[in-house]
Every structure is written in structure tokens, then in C-alpha cells.
Amino acid sequence: MFNATKDFLGKPAPPNYVAGLGRGATGFTTRSDIGPAREGPDSGPAGGTAGRGRGAATAAAHAAARDETEAAMHQDPDNMAGLFSTLPYERDDEEADKVYAAIDAKMEERRQKRRTGDGDQDEDNEDAAGDKRPRIHEQFSDLKRQLAAVTEDEWSNLPEVGDLVGKSRSKGRLRNNDPSAMRFTPVPDNALLRGQASRGLVTTLDPAADGLASGLGPGDATTGKVDLVELGQARKHMLGLQLDRFSDSAAGSSTVDPRGYITGLNSLMVQSNAEVADIKRARTLLHAVTSTNPKHAPGWIAAARLEEVAGKLQQARAVIGKGCDACPLSEDVWLEAARLHPTERAKTVLSEAVKHLPQSVRIWLQAVQLETDPKLRKRVIRRALELVPNSVKLWKTAVSLEEDPTNARILLSRAVELVPLAAELWLALARLETYDNARKVLNRARKAIPTSHEIWLAGAQLEEQQPGEPETMVKTVIERAVHVFSEKGNILNREQWLKEAVACERDGYPLTCQAIVAATLTLDLDPEDQESTWIADAEQALEQGAVETARALFAHAIRAYPTHEDLWLAAADLERKHGTPGSLDALLKRAVKYCPQTELFWLMGAKELWLVGRVDAAREILGLAFDANPDSEQIWLAAIKLEMENRLFDNARLLLAKARVTANTAKIWMKAVQLERITNDPEAARALLTTALAKFPKFDKLWMIKGQLDEERNDLAAAREAYRAGMTRCPAAVPLWRLAARLEERAGVPVRARALLERGRLLNPRTPTLWLDAIHLETRQSGPTSSAMSPATKLILSKALQECPHAGILWAEAIFLDPRPQRKGRSVDAMKQCPDDPVLMTAIARLFWSERKLDKARTWFERALKLDSDAGDTWAWWYKLELLHGTPETQQKVREGCAQADPHHGELWQPIAKDVRNFGIPVEEKLAKVAETIVPPK
Structure with a gap:
């Protein structure tokens, strides 16, 4: 390989080639x-x-x-121009550059088409896929939701998917007489045996080895054959039930006692070989520790506990005995030896221990616990006090063993002489003495421990327990304590004093609590931050349940800033929730004295008196309010409402006549018209309405009332004209558009209703109620027999959700317009868009109700009301649920909650609550009337 001749050898060099x-x-x-x-x-x-x-x-x-x-x-590794800058630019280089330039131009053209939207659909899809790569479950989420509508027959008739490619190949080979098509590979015997064992049935079952012997549902009880697959599922189900019993469904935490669990682990015996090997290894290591350093007490204790864990208690006692001999001055070793031995032997061990460690408090206390006879216990503790006279624990144990208060008092008198710096002993002695002697004891304690705030607080609590009016003495004691501590450098800061005040309130000493707050409220606090800090401290105290502490904080803050309305409002809210009607009345009287121009204080005072039945006192307060605020619309309306709620319509009519002259506002004129409607005098109402519309033509509620009056006498043309005039003058009044559209629908002209709703949406974009009325209109026009959503309804709903994606009222309507299998998916999408919408939560509660999950439905109703207790529809739906599936107790709970909340809003609630025929009826009756109109979800 390495000796082969290279192919470039012997060939001519390229043009202008320079080696290296x-x-x-x-x-x-x-x-x-x-x-x-x-x-x-x-x-x-x-x-x-x-x-x-x-x-x-x-x-x-x-x-x-x-x-x-x-x-x-070499400055840029990707720039290769420097390597070939000296080579000639030939024809093939020019052709290559042209090809690359053409490719770049083509790609740029395609990108431009995708950016402008002029490309093909495939290119758009490619671009979308390039910009965003959705996950698999996101791509097929709509298809998965449609699978919910597939019936069981369709599922059962789905064809089986086979290896079509293999079948086609095998068929082709058979047609061509290919011998390879008849080849097969034999399955090994072990695979056959393993498959038989996994799918077979066992013929015997040990009841002791499995706790499911009594519930062999899947198997045959006569033959003893049990399907292992079904048996495994049953065991899994039983395990889930057991875990559910141990789980806390309210808080989501386990109810197993961890201490008991650890105690149970201590009783486990060592069984496996691995555990035995670990114990042997640990025994060897601990033997080396005790041999090399016999004076090391923890080594002996660890060796003894190892033997105890291994189950060899006698050997553990022997080991700890050697430890006692090697470390006689270690109280831990002696206490471990006493723990490992029986009671009688442990007493002997401790008696030997006190010979070596006579000053050990822990050993003496353990010796006292081992004694069962009270006399022997007293004898042991007194012997311990002779040897260790300055131990607070021993003195406390000795006092706790005394049943006679006189003997306990004698012991404490001796204890405070020997241990004068133990404040708890002084306090215990003061509790056992009489009032005069207790004061003397506490005075001696203050001299002995001048920096102990517990003694000063005990003195204040002692004064508070005395009959009469101890406020002065308690205040004096706390002020002296704060003064002394300030001279010594502020031993406690303001936050620590407030914690002590909370503790005193919990112990039942409210006067001491108030005195602490009054004396320490301004410690280490800038004047600029006082008000905000006091309000924050009061809110924190209320969170801890310390009402008296918060009341004292507000009282001091009000004295410092008597004209600040927010302080009075916070204090009034505290008294309304945690006080009495008398305390709230007294506070509001003081509030109107310092803030007479604040209408809310007058109204709150009158309302509280009216709720307790003191109508004359409420009239008196409102009379004083008129003197302070003669032109106040709110006070006039409150006085008129007071008379109307008590059915004194003549008095209300006189007040309204005066108010129209004095205040002369649109709401007062509207209230006058409403009064005439309630008293069933439509002609007088129309006369007042004509005058009011002339004075206030842009007040939309007057036009609504005029249209309703015309509808009541079936004059649709006049009602249509009233709504038209109102919409012209008040185009932003959404209720006018809704009333006009409903009038046209009742008149049998749905086309006009659609046009009105569309025009209202153009003038008032992103208004969910107008979209909701349009959806209801299309749903009613599609017919009551139609089970599926009509195309017009679907189109309106999609447009509404696009324009108002965070409107819970539209998502709630969309959930119940979908088929049942798709409602859960729609509710999940809705919760992503509106996680805290009470109307949507009510819809989800109705969805659970339709699935007969009543407990979950109640939970969601409660969640919705926590967000908005003024939603009358939620109360009505919940009450309907309890009427059908609840108990008298749950029904009463809903009625009481609704009466306390006094709701005013809701698509179902308002038509009944605002009906003049239902004026003055209690909230419970309104709730029942609305519940009668509700159809349970299906």
C-alpha cells in the first residue's frame, strides 16, 4: 500500500505551479x-x-x-482566496461561477415569492415547515379529537394492517416459481417454551403468597386456573386503592406517620447475604476503631448499635459494657448502656454512672424516668439537686413532680435563690403566689435579671388579671419596660415587640397586647413611613389571626392621622368582619366626625343600622349626611332606597321630588321613573320619562326604560323608535343594541336583528356580549331540533373567538355548542386562553355535572365564586345542582352564601333581578326563581 506508485508522478505540473x-x-x-x-x-x-x-x-x-x-x-479560515489568488482564471472557472450565480438567483426568487405570498401552496407549506417545526402531537391534535366521535362498530370493523410489501414479494416469487419463497427459519425451542409460559395458565395459586386469593375474579374458582395478565391488572388496581387510602386528597400529601414508619424499619431483621456482608465489614471497621482508640466513645456506641441492628442484643450489651469501662467519663456511653439493658439492670448501670459523673444532668434525668414510684422519683431528683444545685432542668423536674402547690412554692423559692438568673423559675414562682406576693417576686426578678422582657410582660399580665379597670396599670408597666430597655440600648426592636403582642393576644391578654402596640409602634421608624408600615403590620397581624393587634394598630394610626380616609376604611372593614355592630357603628360615627365630606362613611353607617333593623337610626344618620353634603347624589339615592326597601313609597316619592330640585341628576330622575313602575303607574312613569329625556338625552338607561315601557304595552313601533333614538345619541351603550336586536327577533325580523348586532359590533369592537347575542340568534334560527352546530353559528363563533380570544363567556358558549366528545378538548383550549375567568369555570363545572362528576363540579363552582362572588349565574347553577343531587344542608349553604354575596350580574340573573315585579323580594327567592329557569346540562 505504502510502496505503490502515486498517480501524479511522471505527469506535467499544472500551469504556474510553484512547489510549497x-x-x-x-x-x-x-x-x-x-x-x-x-x-x-x-x-x-x-x-x-x-x-x-x-x-x-x-x-x-x-x-x-x-x-x-x-x-x-489566515485571518478568516473560510476565505480561500488567499490560497489561489495567483492562479489563472480559466474558462471552467467562469462556467462554474455562472452556474453558482444562477442557483443563487433561483433561490432568491423562490424566497421572494414565499415572502410576498405569490408562491405555490407547496412552497408555502415548505416555508411554514421551515419557520416552525410543530411536534407530532400538535400536528394531529384535531384528528385525535375527531377520533372521539368514532363509534364502537367502526372501531371493530377497522382492517388489520399487514406486511403488504412482504406479501406482494412472496406472491411474485410464487408466481415465478422462486424456491426462496418457500424457505423458512425454524423457531428455537426456548422461544416456544418462553411463549407458552407467558400465555399459559397456572393450575395452582398459593393464597398465603398473594393477598388476592379471595378475589380471583378473572380466573375459574372451580378449576383453580388464573390468567396471569388479568391477575396482574387486579393486583395493580388493589395497589392503587391502597395508595389512595394513604393519600390526602385535600392537601395532596401523604398521611403516613414518618416516625411510625421509621420505627417499623427498626424491627426488620437482616436476611440477605449482602446485608450480612455489610455487617461483617462494618464490624471489622468498628473493631479497628475501638482497638486503636479505646477512649473514643462514639466508636463504642456505633459498635453496640451495629450488633443491635444485626439482632445480637447480648453482644451489643457486652460491647457497650466494654465501652463503659473504657470511657467512664462519657455520659453518652452510659446512657446508651442504660437504653440497651432492661429497666432493673439500667438502674444499676445509671447508679454506676453517677459515681463517675455525679454532675451529669442527663444521667440524673434518665434515672428519674426509670423510676415508676413517685416517692422514688422525688428521692432521686432531690439527691440530684444536692449534687447539681444550679441546674434549671432538675429544678423544673422536681417542681413538676410535686402535687401540692405549697411544696412546689417552697422548691421554687429555694430554686430562685440558687439559680437567680433563670427567668422561667421566677415566673413559675409568681404564678403560684398571691397577687401581692407575686408583685414582690417579680420586682425581685427584675432586679436579678434587668434585661428580661418576659418578667415585665408577666407583670403586665398580672395586673390585667385583677378586677376593676386595669388598663392604666398595664399601660404603665409596659411603658416603663420600653423606657428601661431603651436606656439599655433597645433590647427588643419594633418587630419583636409586635410578635410579643401577638403572643399575649393568643394567651388571652388583650390589654397587654394593646399596651405593647401603643408603646412600641414608633420605635426605629421614620415619620414618612409610619402610615404605610402600620397598615402593612395590621394586614400581617390579620393573616396570623391577631385581631386585637390589628385593631390596636389601626387605632393608633387613626389617632396619628385622623383625616386619612384609607385608614378609616381599613378599620371599618376590620370591624365589619371581626367586630360587632356596635363597634362598627362607633367607628363610623368617629369617621364622619373627622371626614364629613366622605359620603361612603355616611352610607356605610346607615346601611349597617338598616341591616340590623334600626331604620329610624339609619334615617337619622342620612339626615346628618344631608346637612354635611346637601348636593350629594349618593346620599339622596341611599335615602330613597331605604324608603323603597321598607315599602314606604310615599316617603320615597317626597324625597325624590326634593332631590330632583336639589341634586337634579339623571340617576335621580331614573329612580323616580322606576318608583312609578314599581307602584304600577305607567302613565306617571311616561310623563317623568319624557321630562327626563329632555333634560338628559344622552343617558342610555332612560332610553332603555322607555323602550321597555313601550314593549309592555305591545307598541313595537314606539319601542323600536325609542331604541333607535337611544342608539343614535348613545352609540357606545351596548345594552341598547342588544335590546333592539331582541325586539326585532321577537317581531319576526331576524334579518334586522343581525344587521343591528353587526352595526353594534362595528361601533363597539371587541364586545363579547354582542357576539354572544349573535350566536344565540343563529342558534335559535337553526331550530330546536338541530343537534349539530349550524354553519352560520359556527362562522359567527369562529369570528367571535378571533376578535375576543380572552372572553370566557364566548368560550363557555363554544364548549356546549360542540358535540359531547369534543367538549373536553375545547375546555382545555379555553383554559389556556382564559385561566382565571369565572364564567368559564362555571361552564367547566357544568361540564363535570353533565358527566356526573358532582364533587368536581362543586369544586369548580367554588373556584368561580372565589374569583367573582357577584356572578348570580354561578350561584344559580350551583343551587340547581344541589336541588337535584345535594342535601338540605348543602342547599342551605348555597342560599346563605348567595344572600351574603348579594349578586347583581349575570345573563340569567339580571332579567329576573331587575324585573319590577320582583322588587323587594329576598335574595334567596331570586335565587330560586333563576334556578327554575335553568335546564340541567346533558
Whole structure:
């Protein structure tokens, strides 16, 4: 191979070939050459002698030129021009350049066509595939959804797919009498046996080896034959049931006790050879540890525990006994020895231990725990106190063993003398003393431990427990504590004091909590950040359930900033949720005193009094509100509503007459018209409406009322004219367009209804309700017997989702317009577009309801109401579910929640809630009326 003659040997060299030119060599000329092989640098003053490479200067010049040329040539590895710059440009080079240029021009033309959209469909597909490479499951997602509509007969009639290529080849070979077509390869015996074993039936089954002996459903109980495949599926199902019992469906966490699980692992015995080998290896290592360093106590403990794990308890006791002899001053070794021995033997071990370690508190406490007789326990602990008199743990154990408070008090008196720096002993003694003696004890404790805040807090709590009015004393104690600690360098900061306040509230000392907040609220806090910081602290306290702490924070903040409305609103919200009607009333009275121009405080106060049945007190507050805000529309409307809700229509009519003169707003005129409609006086309502429209022609609700009044007397022409005038003056009023379209549909002119809805969408783009009415119109026009979506409905729905892709109300409609097999896929797409839409969540709950998954439906109803409790349709759907499938308790729960939320919106809710015939009925009755109109999902 290596001695073969190369094919280029003996052949003429290419034109202008210079050996080694690519590696930087420089050619030279002879008489037979036409010219120089390579251009060199300027000759300079040396003339022709430099071109011949004569002399040292000429060689240096050539070397510098070569270095510059090589640097320029190798600067870009992809640029090969420098290698062939000296070669001639021949005809084949020119042809190649033309071919490459033609290819580039063709490719650029194709790209231009794809960019402008003028290319073929195949090219567009290629371009789309080049721009975006969708995954396989994304390409066939629509086809997979269509598979849901395939029936069982169609599935069963699908032909089997075979090796068509192989069949065609074999048929051709048979036709041609090819002997290779009859060849076959025998299957090995082991493959046959393995297949027989995998598909065969066992004839015996050990009930003790499998917990499914009582449930051999797949097999034959008489013959004992069991299908292993079905048996495996049954075992998998049983395992899933067992895991479900151990799982917490609410929190998603396991309910297995980890401590009990570890305890169970300790009882396992070593069985496998690998475990035995590991124990032998560990025993050898630990023997080396104890031999080389016998004074190392952890080595002895590890060796003893190894023997215990191996099941050799006697050997473990022997090992730990040697450890006690080798390390008599290690309390861990003695405690391990006591643990490994029985109780009586453990007592002997500990008695030997205290001889070597008489000052060990842990050994004495273990000795006390081993005793079962209370007298012996007291004797042991007193002996321990004689040897270790300054141990707080021993004194606490001794006090806990005393049943007589007098003996405990004597022990604590002695304990605080011997351990004066233990605050918990002082506090325990103060709890056992009387009030006067406790004050003396706490005073002594403050002198002994001047930096202990627990003692000061105990003093304040002691004062709070006394009868009478202890607020002053509690406040004095806390203020003195803060002053003392400030002189000593602020032992506790503001956040730590607030934590102590929360702890005092939880222990049942609200006065101490309030005193701490009042005394420490401004510690280390800039005046500019006080208000925001206090509000944040109050919200954090409410999250922890500390209502008194938050109330104290708001009270102090209000005293500091009495004219700030946000503080009053936050405090009022706190009292409404966690306080009493009296506390809220008192707070609102103070609020209107400092902020009389804030209408909301007056309205809140009147509403709270009205809800508790104090109508006269509510009128009195509104009267004061009129004095402070004579031109306030909100206060006039609140007073009118108060009279109307109590069925005092004459009083309401008088108030409205005054309000039309004083305030003279569009809403007051509308309320006057509504009052006449409620009292069934349409002529008076029309008279007021005519005057109101003359004064406020651009108030859309007046035009709506006029159209509804005309519809009630079946004057469709007048109603159509009212809606037309309203749409002309108020083109942005979407309800007017909807009412006009519904009027035309009821009049039997769906073409006009479509035109009105389309014009409304042009003037009010991206309005989901207009698209929804158009979808409903096409659905009704397609007929009630039509089970599939009509082409017109499908077209309107697709356009609506394109213009309003994040409208949950449209996605909810699309889910139930699709066939049943496609609804789940549509709901998944909808959740991607509108993950937090309450209307869509209600639709998904209805979808689960249709599949009889009632618990999931209730969960989704609750999620929707958490996002928007004002959605009356959600409450109605949930109540309908409970009426059909719930219990009286769940129905009452929904009714109470709806009454508390008092919803006002919803496609199904508003027509019934705003009907004048339903004025003044409770929310529960409105809920029942809406639920009657609902048809359960199918």
C-alpha cells in the first residue's frame, strides 16, 4: 500500500505551479519562465538585486512581506482566496461561477415569492415547515379529537394492517416459481417454551403468597386456573386503592406517620447475604476503631448499635459494657448502656454512672424516668439537686413532680435563690403566689435579671388579671419596660415587640397586647413611613389571626392621622368582619366626625343600622349626611332606597321630588321613573320619562326604560323608535343594541336583528356580549331540533373567538355548542386562553355535572365564586345542582352564601333581578326563581 506508485508522478505540473507556495515558499525565475512566480515587495533602492533575493536586507524584506501576506490570508479560515489568488482564471472557472450565480438567483426568487405570498401552496407549506417545526402531537391534535366521535362498530370493523410489501414479494416469487419463497427459519425451542409460559395458565395459586386469593375474579374458582395478565391488572388496581387510602386528597400529601414508619424499619431483621456482608465489614471497621482508640466513645456506641441492628442484643450489651469501662467519663456511653439493658439492670448501670459523673444532668434525668414510684422519683431528683444545685432542668423536674402547690412554692423559692438568673423559675414562682406576693417576686426578678422582657410582660399580665379597670396599670408597666430597655440600648426592636403582642393576644391578654402596640409602634421608624408600615403590620397581624393587634394598630394610626380616609376604611372593614355592630357603628360615627365630606362613611353607617333593623337610626344618620353634603347624589339615592326597601313609597316619592330640585341628576330622575313602575303607574312613569329625556338625552338607561315601557304595552313601533333614538345619541351603550336586536327577533325580523348586532359590533369592537347575542340568534334560527352546530353559528363563533380570544363567556358558549366528545378538548383550549375567568369555570363545572362528576363540579363552582362572588349565574347553577343531587344542608349553604354575596350580574340573573315585579323580594327567592329557569346540562 505504502510502496505503490502515486498517480501524479511522471505527469506535467499544472500551469504556474510553484512547489510549497501554499506553505509560504517563494518562487524564483529562470530563463525559461515567463515571469516571476509571485509578486514580491517593492525593490526599494536596491534595484533588481532585491528581486533576486540577494543579500541579507533583501531576505529580510521578503520575510516581512511573507508574514504580512500569511496573516491576511489566515485571518478568516473560510476565505480561500488567499490560497489561489495567483492562479489563472480559466474558462471552467467562469462556467462554474455562472452556474453558482444562477442557483443563487433561483433561490432568491423562490424566497421572494414565499415572502410576498405569490408562491405555490407547496412552497408555502415548505416555508411554514421551515419557520416552525410543530411536534407530532400538535400536528394531529384535531384528528385525535375527531377520533372521539368514532363509534364502537367502526372501531371493530377497522382492517388489520399487514406486511403488504412482504406479501406482494412472496406472491411474485410464487408466481415465478422462486424456491426462496418457500424457505423458512425454524423457531428455537426456548422461544416456544418462553411463549407458552407467558400465555399459559397456572393450575395452582398459593393464597398465603398473594393477598388476592379471595378475589380471583378473572380466573375459574372451580378449576383453580388464573390468567396471569388479568391477575396482574387486579393486583395493580388493589395497589392503587391502597395508595389512595394513604393519600390526602385535600392537601395532596401523604398521611403516613414518618416516625411510625421509621420505627417499623427498626424491627426488620437482616436476611440477605449482602446485608450480612455489610455487617461483617462494618464490624471489622468498628473493631479497628475501638482497638486503636479505646477512649473514643462514639466508636463504642456505633459498635453496640451495629450488633443491635444485626439482632445480637447480648453482644451489643457486652460491647457497650466494654465501652463503659473504657470511657467512664462519657455520659453518652452510659446512657446508651442504660437504653440497651432492661429497666432493673439500667438502674444499676445509671447508679454506676453517677459515681463517675455525679454532675451529669442527663444521667440524673434518665434515672428519674426509670423510676415508676413517685416517692422514688422525688428521692432521686432531690439527691440530684444536692449534687447539681444550679441546674434549671432538675429544678423544673422536681417542681413538676410535686402535687401540692405549697411544696412546689417552697422548691421554687429555694430554686430562685440558687439559680437567680433563670427567668422561667421566677415566673413559675409568681404564678403560684398571691397577687401581692407575686408583685414582690417579680420586682425581685427584675432586679436579678434587668434585661428580661418576659418578667415585665408577666407583670403586665398580672395586673390585667385583677378586677376593676386595669388598663392604666398595664399601660404603665409596659411603658416603663420600653423606657428601661431603651436606656439599655433597645433590647427588643419594633418587630419583636409586635410578635410579643401577638403572643399575649393568643394567651388571652388583650390589654397587654394593646399596651405593647401603643408603646412600641414608633420605635426605629421614620415619620414618612409610619402610615404605610402600620397598615402593612395590621394586614400581617390579620393573616396570623391577631385581631386585637390589628385593631390596636389601626387605632393608633387613626389617632396619628385622623383625616386619612384609607385608614378609616381599613378599620371599618376590620370591624365589619371581626367586630360587632356596635363597634362598627362607633367607628363610623368617629369617621364622619373627622371626614364629613366622605359620603361612603355616611352610607356605610346607615346601611349597617338598616341591616340590623334600626331604620329610624339609619334615617337619622342620612339626615346628618344631608346637612354635611346637601348636593350629594349618593346620599339622596341611599335615602330613597331605604324608603323603597321598607315599602314606604310615599316617603320615597317626597324625597325624590326634593332631590330632583336639589341634586337634579339623571340617576335621580331614573329612580323616580322606576318608583312609578314599581307602584304600577305607567302613565306617571311616561310623563317623568319624557321630562327626563329632555333634560338628559344622552343617558342610555332612560332610553332603555322607555323602550321597555313601550314593549309592555305591545307598541313595537314606539319601542323600536325609542331604541333607535337611544342608539343614535348613545352609540357606545351596548345594552341598547342588544335590546333592539331582541325586539326585532321577537317581531319576526331576524334579518334586522343581525344587521343591528353587526352595526353594534362595528361601533363597539371587541364586545363579547354582542357576539354572544349573535350566536344565540343563529342558534335559535337553526331550530330546536338541530343537534349539530349550524354553519352560520359556527362562522359567527369562529369570528367571535378571533376578535375576543380572552372572553370566557364566548368560550363557555363554544364548549356546549360542540358535540359531547369534543367538549373536553375545547375546555382545555379555553383554559389556556382564559385561566382565571369565572364564567368559564362555571361552564367547566357544568361540564363535570353533565358527566356526573358532582364533587368536581362543586369544586369548580367554588373556584368561580372565589374569583367573582357577584356572578348570580354561578350561584344559580350551583343551587340547581344541589336541588337535584345535594342535601338540605348543602342547599342551605348555597342560599346563605348567595344572600351574603348579594349578586347583581349575570345573563340569567339580571332579567329576573331587575324585573319590577320582583322588587323587594329576598335574595334567596331570586335565587330560586333563576334556578327554575335553568335546564340541567346533558
